Every structure is written in structure tokens, then in C-alpha cells.
Amino acid sequence: MSSSLILPGDNLEIEDISQYKTTIGPGIYKFPTREPKFIPTQPGILNHSTQSNKQLIYIESNSKRYIPHKNDLVIGIVVGSIGEFYKVQLQDFSTPVLLNFMSFANATKKNRPNLKNGQVVYGKVTVDSIEIENEIECIDEGCGVLDDSGYVFNVNLNFARELLYDANSIFLKLLANKCQFEIAIGINGKIWLKCGEGVKKEVKESENKEDEDDDMDIDSTNVKDLKYTLAAVEYLKKAQFVKQDELKQVLNVCFKNVEN
């Protein structure tokens, strides 16, 4: 790990850019000069791979603030609307991104989802230019409005990437041993999680009176799902700060009170 540590100002040891077709990723800055020059701008682990006459360079590092990039899957909260667009907040205090009324699967002028402030959406970034306002869409499969019975919480961006991109990641596999869950992971460090039926709203009074025995059952499963959801959230939050061999212990601690 030590060999590939790179800091801003260090020499970037790459192949000659005039001969290799170079693709740069996060952490590399290209000077907007006639003679292209690349410098590392962020501290982290340098990843550099070459293939015939192409090369790819990027720096892997952790951060908490998300900057939108095209095709990223993100979770956002609707905070308002302007004209034809919803304003969606991807992180507290970040500039909101836009979500067109038409950017939903099967949306037409007459039939479009009516979102309220505070609702959570899962979408994909389509416009990521830093010069103009960014845009997301909810057309792909799996995208769209996330229901209110899930729980949304924040994690570090590097951890969110690990969970979403690494299919063999141990964190969710371990969690699956403890409970059934539905999860949506946003690259912007937001995770939406729901165990069983999740965090249900209070049952309406009128329904309550109709059949009391039934409601007792709903309440107990509801409380159980709520407890499992919160335990799973606690586990994922803590998992960012422990070594992998301590992971099982953390999992057991989080679910200790729930399973009895």
C-alpha cells in the first residue's frame, strides 16, 4: 500500500501521454493549457493500468462530500420544484440537482408521478458538467421513488462505493444471515434500507376499530421490522470503522437486543 501513496504535488509516473491514449479519473487534474499536463490533486492510492496503447489513471481516496458524475446511481431527497423540474438534494448543503417531471419510466404529460417534498428518489446522474446545473433521471429499472417505510442514512463515500460496486463484498452477505432486507445504495453516501415491511406509518384510527386482533399482529411484526432495520443500519454504520475480522462481532453486538 505504501508504494502507491500519492499526495498533491508528487510526480505522476505515467507513460508518455503523446503516445498513449490517456483516460483520467478522480484525483487527477489536467491543466487547461495547450501542452497537456496532468497532476495529482488528491491524497490517496494511485491506480495506474496500461493496455496496448491506452492507459488509465485515477486516485482512490475517501471523502464525505459528493460531486456528481455521469451514470452514478444516487439517492436524493426532493426539496422543491422549479418549472418542469423537481429539485433534489443529494447531500446536506450541496447545490440541488434537477429531476425532470418526464424523467420517470412511462411518464407522459398526463401521467406523471407527483412527488412531495421530503420524498426519496433513486436515480442516475445524466448531466454532470460543473458549469451548469446537474440533472438526474429515474428511468432505469430499479430507479424511481423509494417508499417511506425505508430508513435513509449516511456513510463515507468510499464505503458506499465498496458496497455498490463489489458484488462479493462481505458486509451485505453477513447481514443477510441475520435478516431479510431491501437496500438501495447511492454513490453519494446515502443508503436506503428496509427490513421486512420496514418502518410503517401508524395505522389509521378507523381501520384500528374494525378488527382489533388483526392490528395487534401488525403492530408486533411492525415493531420487529423496525428493530431489525435500526440494527442493520447501526451495523453498516459501524462496519466502516472496523477491521474485517472484527465484523462478525460487531454484527452480533448490533443484533444482540433484537433477536431475543
Add this chain to the structure above:
Amino acid sequence: MAFQVKTSILSNSDGSAELIIGGTKVLVSISGPIEPKIRQELPNQASLDIIIRPYKGLSTTREKLLEDKLRQLLQSIIIRYKYPRQLIQIVVQFLIIDEIEEFTCNELNAAINCCYFALIDADLALYSSFVSVVACINSGNLLLNPPGDILINSDSHHVICYNIENQKANKLLFLESDGEFTEETLFTILAKTVSEAETLHQEQRKIIQAKIENDYIWK
């Protein structure tokens, strides 16, 4: 002179660092890039909002002066064109200081060095690394990192900040001097502090290495 640094200690800010250097302890928090107020917005680059809070009482013209000096340095080191129409907010809180009110050099030095670690923690784009050194001339002798009581009797004191490129001190980014001195003395000081800056940078690397390993502790 060693740094004692803790990074990511404020969970609600995007980047933070606490630094102890000599008798000065300082805490820096960075939020950004975030949405600015309309009056702060710049069309083609990020705006910097720097707030310095003294270790006791309210901020005065002395802190405003320090803010200006820090801004002068940081606006040339952060790649602000990468974050147009955004705001980067930097709050510097002094916790313990070791100099009387008439002096600012130890505080400025600590603030600059701590800002580096906080910027690294916030993962903001920087043109290069930087490190700052404070020195004073006391009856003809050069003394690095002078404590407050020696500073009072010194002839002149200097805060020197170098940018570090390829692990070598490259350019002089910032120089703040006060007192009586000749051009010749100043050049000697600059010549002598370069090696100090480079050793400090090696220490920065170790600290950041540990920080990054800690970030990926779950790997």
C-alpha cells in the same frame, strides 16, 4: 519539531483536523464544496469563506488580519476552477496559544499546517502540498519554532510557507516577517528553513499514510 495530528475528528464536517505544534493547539473544519449564498458566488471558481476564532473572546481585527493572510495562501493552492459557483468554508478555532497578543506568527504557522491536513481530509483538489515553518532571530541566532517567551525578546520573526513538489520544497508561497532584519539575514533564514520544511513534509506523508490506511480499515 513534531506535529501531533488527528484527522476526521468532527463527524459533521467534510474535513477536519486538530494539530498541536509547540505550545499551540488548533482545530480546523472544512465544509465544501457546498452551495454558496448568492453574494458569495463566483461564476468561474469556488469562493473561500475563512473564519478564524480566537482561543478566548470574540474575533477582532487581529483575527481578520489572520483570515486575510490565510486566504492569500489558500486561494493559490486550492484548484478553485474545479468547483465553480461553489463555496468552501474553512473555520479555524484556536484552542491553546503560546504568544502574547502582539504576535501572530505561531498561530499563523499552526493554522497553515493544520489547514493542510484538513484540506487533505476533505479531499479537495490542491495544486501541490505545502508546509509552513516559523523562525525567529534572537541576538543573531536562528531559532525555529520559538516559544512565546523567547519571541518577545527576539529581533525579528518570520512565517515561511513552501509548496512541496516531488517531495522537495519548490516555491515560496508565503512569507510574513516582522521586526528588524537585513535582506541578507532573510536569505539565510530561507536557505536554512528549506531542509526543515522537507523533513516536516516527510512527517506529513507518514501521518497521511496512516490516515488513508485507517480510511480503508475494512478492506
